[in-house]
Structures are given as structure tokens and as C-alpha cells.
Amino acid sequence: MDVNEIFINSKYELNQQIKHKIMKITVVGAGAVGATCADNIARRELAEELVLLDIKEGFAEGKAIDMMQTAALLGFDTKVTGVTNDYSKTAGSTVAVITSGLPRKPGMTREELIGINAGIVKGVAENILKFSPEAIIIVISNPMDTMTYLALKSLGIPKHRIIGMGGTLDSARFKYYLSVALQCNPNDLQGFVIGGHGDTTMIPLTRYATYQSLPVSELLDQATLDKVAADTMVGGATLTGLLGTSAWYAPGAAGAALVESIVRNEKKLFTCCVALDGEYGQTDICLGVPVIIGSDGWESIIDYKLNEQEQAAFNKSADAVRNMNSVLTEMKLI
Numbered sequence: 561m562d563v564n565e566i567f568i569n570s571k572y573e574l575n576q577q578i579k580h581k582i583m584k585i586t587v588v589g590a591g592a593v594g595a596t597c598a599d600n601i602a603r604r605e606l607a608e609e610l611v612l613l614d615i616k617e618g619f620a621e622g623k624a625i626d627m628m629q630t631a632a633l634l635g636f637d638t639k640v641t642g643v644t645n646d647y648s649k650t651a652g653s654t655v656a657v658i659t660s661g662l663p664r665k666p667g668m669t670r671e672e673l674i675g676i677n678a679g680i681v682k683g684v685a686e687n688i689l690k691f692s693p694e695a696i697i698i699v700i701s702n703p704m705d706t707m708t709y710l711a712l713k714s715l716g717i718p719k720h721r722i723i724g725m726g727g728t729l730d731s732a733r734f735k736y737y738l739s740v741a742l743q744c745n746p747n748d749l750q751g752f753v754i755g756g757h758g759d760t761t762m763i764p765l766t767r768y769a770t771y772q773s774l775p776v777s778e779l780l781d782q783a784t785l786d787k788v789a790a791d792t793m794v795g796g797a798t799l800t801g802l803l804g805t806s807a808w809y810a811p812g813a814a815g816a817a818l819v820e821s822i823v824r825n826e827k828k829l830f831t832c833c834v835a836l837d838g839e840y841g842q843t844d845i846c847l848g849v850p851v852i853i854g855s856d857g858w859e860s861i862i863d864y865k866l867n868e869q870e871q872a873a874f875n876k877s878a879d880a881v882r883n884m885n886s887v888l889t890e891m892k893l894i
């Protein structure tokens with residue numbers, strides 16, 4: 561191969577020529593969250609090829625070309641391909657992120673989205689697995705806890721390959737509100753939000769939150785801590801009110817953070833919605849708990865010992881999510 565040939569071939573094409581197995585990631589839904597997630601994945605070069613798929617004719621193609629036109633400015637070499645509903649182009653994906661569906665409108669609960677998004681998520685996941693039978697599925701579409709349970713019940717793949725993204729975002733929002741209260745760098749904070757991904761079902765674990773190992777309860781008074789927790793719980797709705805639709809920067813970044821931990825086998829701890837088999841006192845449900853994310857998907861659940869009040873809140877959250885899951889049975893989706 562002469563120098564000219566090397567110049568005209570991207571790393572992607574060279575890898576194809578030498579039959580190197582391409583690390584491919586698919587993001588379904590090229591809307592606000594999907595495109596932001598894809599952009600984060602491309603910028604961080606988490607894959608050699610990123611396929612962005614949408615049902616809207618030309619939409620994913622347009623977003624992909626726009627992203628590729630940032631490559632020469634940002635210096636990444638992930639190849640971003642946009643496709644309209646052509647799942648054959650997603651074949652061989654290691655991870656598929658599902659963001660397709662309707663976003664929440666002002667005043668609309670995530671629960672109201674269930675009827676529409678359940679059909680979309682089920683169809684999309686089945687199509688993904690047809691072409692990438694080993695893919696790890698990250699579910700972002702709302703109501704996320706129920707959509708993750710739908711994936712678990714209907715796809716017939718090992719539970720460790722089904723990850724719902726909600727707590728990762730809610731925990732980032734928790735750290736944001738804590739950082740405002742403490743006037744500190746959010747990166748110096750540790751804190752988790754467990755339970756459901758709903759305004760009333762999530763549980764910011766204030767008792768375990770720390771600022772560089774120092775419990776935040778030693779730095780903030782109870783009223784401030786309560787306000788931080790309350791602001792976190794309505795964090796999504798606050799942005800929906802301001803933006804007129806649900807947020808995308810942090811949700812997209814949260815999805816990409818999970819992808820990164822999988823493809824780089826980082827084994828980082830995130831709160832994710834996963835199938836519980838007795839952990840945290842719950843079974844036959846997908847709910848947000850701290851998990852290790854690595855190349856096998858979610859690899860283990862970390863058991864934070866909950867006090868009586870936290871466990872009661874977790875059980876209440878499970879009841880609400882279970883109630884929503886029952887709609888899937890009524891709709892004969894599982």
C-alpha cells in the first residue's frame with residue numbers, strides 16, 4: 561500500500577481491509593437524546609463505527625453527516641453512519657442504545673408515555689437482536705423502568721445484557737444540586753439516586769452522599785439536604801417546564817457514560833435499572849440500584865444497606881413501578 565492509499569483510507573476502512581472486528585455501537589432514535597448520546601460516543605471514540613437509526617426519513621442521515629463534519633474540527637475518527645430504519649446496517653453491534661419514542665411534554669407524566677413507547681421499544685429491540693444477537697441493550701425511552709422490564713420479559717436474552725438508564729442521570733442531577741448547595745466542584749461529590757426513574761419514585765440517598773469522603777450531612781443542614789433531594793426528584797420536570805420538552809444533554813451523556821464503561825470494561829459503579837431477584841428485597845421487577853458496568857453488561861449489584869425509612873421508600877417505589885408494569889400485561893405486550 562503506498563502513501564497515497566494510506567491517506568485516502570480512514571482507520572475504519574483499513575480495519576475492514578485487514579478483517580479487524582469493527583467495534584460498532586448503535587443508537588436508535590436520532591432525536592434530542594439519541595443524537596446527543598451519539599455525539600458523545602463519537603467524540604470519545606468509543607467505537608470505530610456508530611450507527612444512528614431513526615424511523616423519520618433522512619433524519620439520522622442528516623444528523624450523522626452533521627456530526628461527521630465536526631470530526632475534522634474535534635479530531636475524532638469514529639465513523640458515524642445515519643440510516644432510516646435499516647437494521648441490516650446495525651449488524652454486529654456490541655451495544656445498542658434505545659432512545660426512540662416520544663419525549664415527555666409539559667404536564668405529561670412518564671407513565672402516560674407507556675402506551676406509545678412500549679410498542680416502539682419492543683419492535684426496535686427485536687430488530688436490533690435480529691442483526692446483533694449478542695448486543696447489550698441500554699434502554700433510555702420512558703417510562704424507562706417499565707420499558708426495561710418489557711425488554712427483560714419479551715426479548716429472552718440474559719438479564720445482564722439489559723440495562724435501563726435513569727439513575728445514572730438522576731445521580732448526576734443529585735450531584736449538580738449538591739454542588740450548587742455546597743458551592744463545590746460536582747466531580748468531588750459521590751452520591752446515588754436509587755429506585756424508580758419517576759418524580760415520586762426516585763430516592764436520593766442523601767445519607768450516603770459525600771464530598772471527598774466527608775458526609776454531606778456534616779456540611780449542610782437538614783432543610784438544605786431536603787431541598788437538594790426535592791430538587792433532584794423534580795429535576796427532569798423542571799427542565800421540561802423550561803425547555804418545553806425533556807432534557808437531552810445530561811441524558812445523552814449518561815447513556816454514553818454507560819457505553820464507555822461497557823466498551824472499555826471500566827467496571828464503574830452506576831445506578832442503573834436492572835432485574836432484581838431478591839436484591840433490595842424485590843423480585844420480578846427492574847429498578848434502579850447501584851451496579852458494576854463492564855463488558856458483560858451489568859455485572860453485579862452492590863448492596864448499600866438501607867435503613868428502615870430508605871427501604872420503605874424503595875418498596876413504595878417498587879409498588880408504583882409494578883403498578884405501571886401491569887399495563888404491559890393488560891396491553892398483552894408481555
Ligand SMILES: NC(=O)c1ccc[n+]([C@@H]2O[C@H](COP(=O)([O-])OP(=O)(O)OC[C@H]3O[C@@H](n4cnc5c(N)ncnc54)[C@H](O)[C@@H]3O)[C@@H](O)[C@H]2O)c1
Binds near residue numbers: 704
Ligand atoms: N431515561 C431517561 O433518563 C430519559 C431522559 C430523557 C429522555 N428520555 C426519554 O427518551 C426518549 C427520547 O427523548 P428525545 O427527547 O430524544 O425525543 P425526540 O422526539 O427528540 O426523539 C425521539 C426520536 O425517536 C424516533 N422514533 C420514533 N419511533 C421510532 C422507531 N420505531 N424507530 C426508530 N426511531 C423512532 C423519532 O423519529 C425521534 O427522532 C423519550 O421517551 C424520553 O422520554 C429518557
